Each structure stands twice: as structure tokens, then as C-alpha cells.
Amino acid sequence: MELHQLRYFVAVVDEENFTRAAERCLVSQPSLSQQIIKLEKELGQPLLERLGRRVQLTDAGRLLYDKALRVLSTVDGVQDELAELSGEGRGRLAVGAMLTAAPYLLPKLVRRFGRRFPHAEIILHEDLTEQIVDRLMQGELDVGILALPLEQRPLETTELFTEELLLAVPKGHRLASKKRVTMADVAREPFVLIDPLHCLGQQVLAFCLERDCRPRVVCRSSQILTVQQLVGSGVGISLLPECAARADRTRKCAYRSLSADRPTRTLVLAWREGRHQSRVVREFIRDAEQHAK
Amino acid sequence: MELHQLRYFVAVVDEENFTRAAERCLVSQPSLSQQIIKLEKELGQPLLERLGRRVQLTDAGRLLYDKALRVLSTVDGVQDELAELSGEGRGRLAVGAMLTAAPYLLPKLVRRFGRRFPHAEIILHEDLTEQIVDRLMQGELDVGILALPLEQRPLETTELFTEELLLAVPKGHRLASKKRVTMADVAREPFVLIDPLHCLGQQVLAFCLERDCRPRVVCRSSQILTVQQLVGSGVGISLLPECAARADRTRKCAYRSLSADRPTRTLVLAWREGRHQSRVVREFIRDAEQHAK
DNA sequence: TCGAATCAATAGGTATGTCCTATGGAGCTT
DNA sequence: AAGCTCCATAGGACATACCTATTGATTCGA
Numbered sequence: 001m002e003l004h005q006l007r008y009f010v011a012v013v014d015e016e017n018f019t020r021a022a023e024r025c026l027v028s029q030p031s032l033s034q035q036i037i038k039l040e041k042e043l044g045q046p047l048l049e050r051l052g053r054r055v056q057l058t059d060a061g062r063l064l065y066d067k068a069l070r071v072l073s074t075v076d077g078v079q080d081e082l083a084e085l086s087g088e089g090r091g092r093l094a095v096g097a098m099l100t101a102a103p104y105l106l107p108k109l110v111r112r113f114g115r116r117f118p119h120a121e122i123i124l125h126e127d128l129t130e131q132i133v134d135r136l137m138q139g140e141l142d143v144g145i146l147a148l149p150l151e152q153r154p155l156e157t158t159e160l161f162t163e164e165l166l167l168a169v170p171k172g173h174r175l176a177s178k179k180r181v182t183m184a185d186v187a188r189e190p191f192v193l194i195d196p197l198h199c200l201g202q203q204v205l206a207f208c209l210e211r212d213c214r215p216r217v218v219c220r221s222s223q224i225l226t227v228q229q230l231v232g233s234g235v236g237i238s239l240l241p242e243c244a245a246r247a248d249r250t251r252k253c254a255y256r257s258l259s260a261d262r263p264t265r266t267l268v269l270a271w272r273e274g275r276h277q278s279r280v281v282r283e284f285i286r287d288a289e290q291h292a293k
Numbered sequence: 294m295e296l297h298q299l300r301y302f303v304a305v306v307d308e309e310n311f312t313r314a315a316e317r318c319l320v321s322q323p324s325l326s327q328q329i330i331k332l333e334k335e336l337g338q339p340l341l342e343r344l345g346r347r348v349q350l351t352d353a354g355r356l357l358y359d360k361a362l363r364v365l366s367t368v369d370g371v372q373d374e375l376a377e378l379s380g381e382g383r384g385r386l387a388v389g390a391m392l393t394a395a396p397y398l399l400p401k402l403v404r405r406f407g408r409r410f411p412h413a414e415i416i417l418h419e420d421l422t423e424q425i426v427d428r429l430m431q432g433e434l435d436v437g438i439l440a441l442p443l444e445q446r447p448l449e450t451t452e453l454f455t456e457e458l459l460l461a462v463p464k465g466h467r468l469a470s471k472k473r474v475t476m477a478d479v480a481r482e483p484f485v486l487i488d489p490l491h492c493l494g495q496q497v498l499a500f501c502l503e504r505d506c507r508p509r510v511v512c513r514s515s516q517i518l519t520v521q522q523l524v525g526s527g528v529g530i531s532l533l534p535e536c537a538a539r540a541d542r543t544r545k546c547a548y549r550s551l552s553a554d555r556p557t558r559t560l561v562l563a564w565r566e567g568r569h570q571s572r573v574v575r576e577f578i579r580d581a582e583q584h585a586k
Numbered sequence: 587t588c589g590a591a592t593c594a595a596t597a598g599g600t601a602t603g604t605c606c607t608a609t610g611g612a613g614c615t616t
Numbered sequence: 617a618a619g620c621t622c623c624a625t626a627g628g629a630c631a632t633a634c635c636t637a638t639t640g641a642t643t644c645g646a
Contacts, residue, residue: 053593060375323605343622
């Protein structure tokens with residue numbers, strides 16, 4: 001019997017539903033199912049009756065539920081008290097992330113963090129780079145997830161990782177299998193551009209122009225997901241970051257590296273210079289440095 | 294924060310000593326140290342002052358200790374109640390093992406089992422095969438760890454694994470590096486025999502005689518460890534099971550397979566035919582089947 | 587009554603984390 | 617000063633909790 005199993009169990013009872021319970025616990029539904037099953041096996045009897053649409057406690061389940069509540073509240077209580085005692089409070093963390101990075105980094109980081117500090121309050125803010133920077137300066141946000149280069153502001157940064165920008169083409173497109181693909185090839189194709197409101201859009205444009213390649217922009221979109229759909233349906237090709245390629249579930253796009261002189265973007269954590277950081281913030285930064293990629 | 298961490302912590306406080314606490318928890322001292330350190334890190338402050346010879350609680354530690362006791366007793370309590378409810382009692386398990394297998398299998402199995410069922414009572418009995426069988430028949434033991442073949446008695450068995458009997462020679466001995474080693478080679482060397490009181494000794498003798506090889510027995514011993522020491526100091530060579538070879542810490546023996554027709558022994562779990570098995574016994578058997586090797 | 591939708595369980599693979607052994611280094615004891 | 621005792625660190629093995637993808641069962645709506 002483990003504490004996380006008790007948490008899962010209580011969540012299922014409260015939500016009367018495995019799927020919602022899993023969301024509440026920040027794990028996948030199968031993971032939660034597995035742990036409940038394991039708990040039942042260990043205790044030698046079912047805790048829940050699965051009645052199709054809803055879920056009901058068995059006698060054993062009722063017994064466990066009461067104790068589990070008590071155990072969890074004791075554990076949570078002592079964590080709060082200890083946090084109090086060390087003078088750190090329970091912890092609040094406000095993270096900002098630019099829109100073209102947020103969906104690919106935040107889920108994992110927040111999940112990890114939520115598990116380590118179940119009582120910390122996490123506030124997420126997705127926005128354009130400049131707004132994030134503004135809020136960092138105003139102290140509304142503790143840290144931001146941004147891309148280099150950053151405008152000149154008193155920010156401290158730590159690098160997360162550098163990723164390549166890959167050429168996204170429709171599956172089966174001739175560029176998908178061509179041996180060498182250069183910016184000259186790119187210039188000949190219709191191009192779907194991330195809106196240069198986003199720093200990613202600016203970076204892509206800058207990269208092209210530096211190489212005297214003026215892409216034939218047939219369409220611009222402000223969301224990566226939309227770009228992927230457009231590329232997938234043959235509207236044009238585009239340049240997208242690796243993390244977006246990994247997360248692509250459309251199955252209609254192929255991704256490949258350019259043959260030389262590959263474009264990249266570097267993601268960093270940034271915070272206002274000299275800002276005091278509570279323990280949870282420091283821990284979040286440390287954790288992100290190690291596990292962002 | 295995890296339950297096992299709380300158990301370790303409480304054990305350290307009770308024993309005032311990491312090493313003893315580790316023994317009580319059936320884990321190694323470094324494992325326990327690690328978990329305590331991890332717990333302190335997560336809570337953001339030390340729980341114990343290490344004062345060389347003894348260990349003292351910090352304020353935070355005192356706070357946690359009280360709560361931990363409460364949490365653990367609640368958890369243990371509910372496990373007992375649930376066991377009660379399913380009508381299985383808390384569980385008692387009496388395991389017998391023949392002397393030439395016990396030290397190599399029991400520690401791991403008992404450790405695993407002790408973790409899964411911290412409240413089950415485990416009784417160990419090491420003895421010669423026949424005594425184990427007698428006690429199984431009399432119902433004093435729930436299961437026995439024995440080797441095939443078994444005398445004709447109403448026993449049910451399940452196979453654990455088959456292991457080779459390896460030739461044990463002093464390090465640097467010419468047989469250690471000879472390409473092919475046969476029973477003819479063995480017959481030429483002085484031989485240290487496990488006392489045929491043990492079924493292992495009988496098996497070794499039988500194996501030799503079946504191949505018309507009469508070993509020159511210079512010495513017989515009733516303990517594998519002693520045999521290893523004797524072989525290591527050059528008294529003679531011997532045939533020993535793989536598990537004993539793996540556990541050999543003398544560093545003075547070399548082990549190798551015979552070139553053909555290799556001798557083996559097969560270890561099994563055995564219990565009296567038709568004997569009712571409580572849940573802990575069934576679980577022990579299942580666990581042993583999977584993790585004995 | 588059939589098709590769609592919802593939901594839990596299963597399968598397969600990855601990675602995190604706990605455990606082990608071996609070793610180091612600090613503080614007592616003799 | 618040498619030897620003990622004891623906790624921490626290092627490195628590698630194994631177990632297990634996690635994920636995605638998929639199946640199978642049930643319920644709901646048409």
C-alpha cells in the first residue's frame with residue numbers, strides 16, 4: 001500500500017469515475033487503473049464495484065476510504081506544518097510560457113512538479129514572448145519559458161535545450177524523400193508561416209532572409225497545430241520545432257532536417273534579475289533544467 | 294513523501310542508528326540512508342542530526358515522527374481490519390528449506406515477502422530434505438524448498454528453476470583454463486565432497502558413479518561455505534551449484550562448466566497434497582515462482 | 587436495434603527510482 | 617596511530633510506475 005495509491009483511490013471515490021480521477025491526479029487513466037487493481041490485489045479483495053456508468057464502494061472500500069482520508073490529511077498537514085516551520089510557506093509558482101513552446105513543455109513539467117509538491121499552487125500563463133517578459137518584470141510571474149535571443153532586459157536565464165527546426169511536408173511529398181534539401185528547395189514550394197507575432201515566426205523569417213531565400217508564403221497561422229493541419233492537407237510546407245514534430249498526431253506530415261546549416265531555436269528559463277526565489281521556484285527551475293528535453 | 298520513507302525514518306529514530314534501522318526494515322544501509330536524505334530534501338530541512346555515535350531529532354524531525362507514527366499505525370490498522378474482513382487473518386507463513394539452498398534463496402524471498410506483507414509472521418526452518426518433508430506432512434510447514442527428485446510422498450510441487458552444478462577449482466588451477474574438462478579430469482583430482490547426508494552430496498556422487506567415475510574424495514564437509522574455503526585453499530576440487538558460485542565471496546575459487554553432459558539440480562517448492570493454503574502462502578508461492586532465480 | 591460514444595482494462599515499451607555491492611571518509615576507541 | 621564503527625557516495629541492476637495505443641464492454645441516442 002502506497003500513498004499515491006490511496007490518493008488515486010480517494011480520487012476515484014470522489015469522482016465516481018476513473019477517467020476524471022486520473023485527470024485530477026495528473027496521471028493517465030491506465031496508470032491509475034493499474035494502481036487501483038494492484039491495491040485491490042494486495043488487500044485481497046475488491047474495493048470498488050464497477051457498474052458500467054458509475055462506481056460504487058464495497059464494504060472493504062468504505063473502510064479503506066475513511067482511513068485513507070485520515071492518512072492523507074495527516075500527511076498533507078505535516079507537510080504544510082514543516083513548510084511553515086522552515087518559513088517557506090506552502091509554495092506558489094507562477095510560470096509563463098510562450099505559446100509556441102507551452103503545449104510541448106508544460107504538461108510534462110507541471111505533472112512532475114505537481115507530484116513532487118502536491119500542495120504548491122501552480123499558475124500558468126501562456127502568451128507572446130513580450131507579454132511574458134513584461135509580467136516577469138512586474139513580478140507577476142516567477143519564471144518564463146522563452147526562446148533566445150531575448151531583448152535587452154534585466155533577466156537571468158538558464159538554458160533548457162536547443163532543438164532543430166525541421167522541414168514539415170505532407171507525407172509522400174517529393175521533398176520527404178529527396179536526399180539533400182536546401183533553402184533553395186524550400187523557396188520553390190508554397191510556405192505556411194507561423195505568424196511573426198510569435199518569436200518562432202520571426203525566427204523562421206529571419207533565417208530565410210539571412211540566406212536570401214524569400215519563401216512563397218501562401219498562408220500564415222498563429223498556431224502550430226493549425227500549421228500542421230495545413231501542411232498535412234497539402235497547402236504548403238513549413239519549418240517547425242522538433243518538439244512540435246514529436247507531438248504531431250495528425251500522421252499526415254513528414255519531418256526532416258535540412259541538409260546543411262540547420263536552423264535551431266534555444267529555449268531557456270528566464271526570471272527577473274535578482275528576484276528572490278522561494279524553494280518551490282528554485283526546485284522547479286532545477287527540475288526543468290534536467291527534464292525539459 | 295512515501296510510506297516506506299516514513300517507516301525508515303521511524304526505524305532510525307527508534308534504533309538511534311541507521312545500520313540497525315536498515316536491518317529492521319530488511320534493506321541495506323545505503324538504501325535507507327538514501328531514502329532518508331531524499332525525504333529531508335523533499336521537506337526542505339534536516340530531520341536528524343548525525344552526531345557520529347548517535348542520532349538526534351531536529352524540531353522538524355520531532356514533528357514528523359509523531360505524525361508518522363500515527364499514519365503508519367492507521368495504515369497498518371486498516372490492513373489488519375481488511376484482512377480480518379476477508380477472513381484470512383493477518384497471515385502466518387512457515388517455510389522450510391534444505392540446507393544447501395536456504396542461504397542462497399531465502400534472504401531474497403523473505404525480504405521481498407516481508408515488504409509486501411509487513412505484518413505476516415514468517416517462520417523459517419532450515420534442515421535436511423527428509424526432515425523438511427516430514428514437517429510438511431505433519432503440517433508444521435506450509436511450503437518447502439527442495440530439490441528433485443523427491444521420494445514418493447503425497448506432495449505437490451512447482452518448479453522454481455534448474456541450475457547447473459559447476460566445477461569449483463582453486464583460482465589459477467590448470468583445470469580453470471583447460472579447454473575441455475570432463476569427468477575423467479575430475480577423477481584425477483582430489484575431490485571435496487558435500488556430505489551425502491545432503492541430497493546435494495547424494496546427487497553429486499550419483500552423477501559421478503553413473504559415469505563410472507569414482508572421485509578421489511579427500512575430504513567431506515557438510516557446508517557449502519566450508520567446501521568453498523577448502524577448494525579455495527587448494528585441498529581439492531568440487532561440484533557446486535550455480536547459486537553458491539554466485540554467492541562466493543572468497544575470491545579464491547574459479548567456477549566453470551563441464552564440457553558435456555553437465556550435471557544440474559532442479560529446485561522446487563513443495564507442499565502437502567491438498568493442504569489448504571492461506572492467501573499469504575499462495576502469494577509466497579506465486580512470488581517465489583517468479584523471483585526465485 | 588444498430589451505431590456511436592464512453593469508459594475501464596490490457597499490451598507493449600520507456601524511464602524513473604529503489605535496491606544492491608563496493609568503497610570512501612569521518613569520528614571514536616584502543 | 618591503527619582499527620572500528622558508522623553514514624555517505626558511486627555505479628550498475630532490476631523492479632515498477634508511467635506513457636501511448638488499442639481492445640472490449642456497456643450505455644446512450646437515433
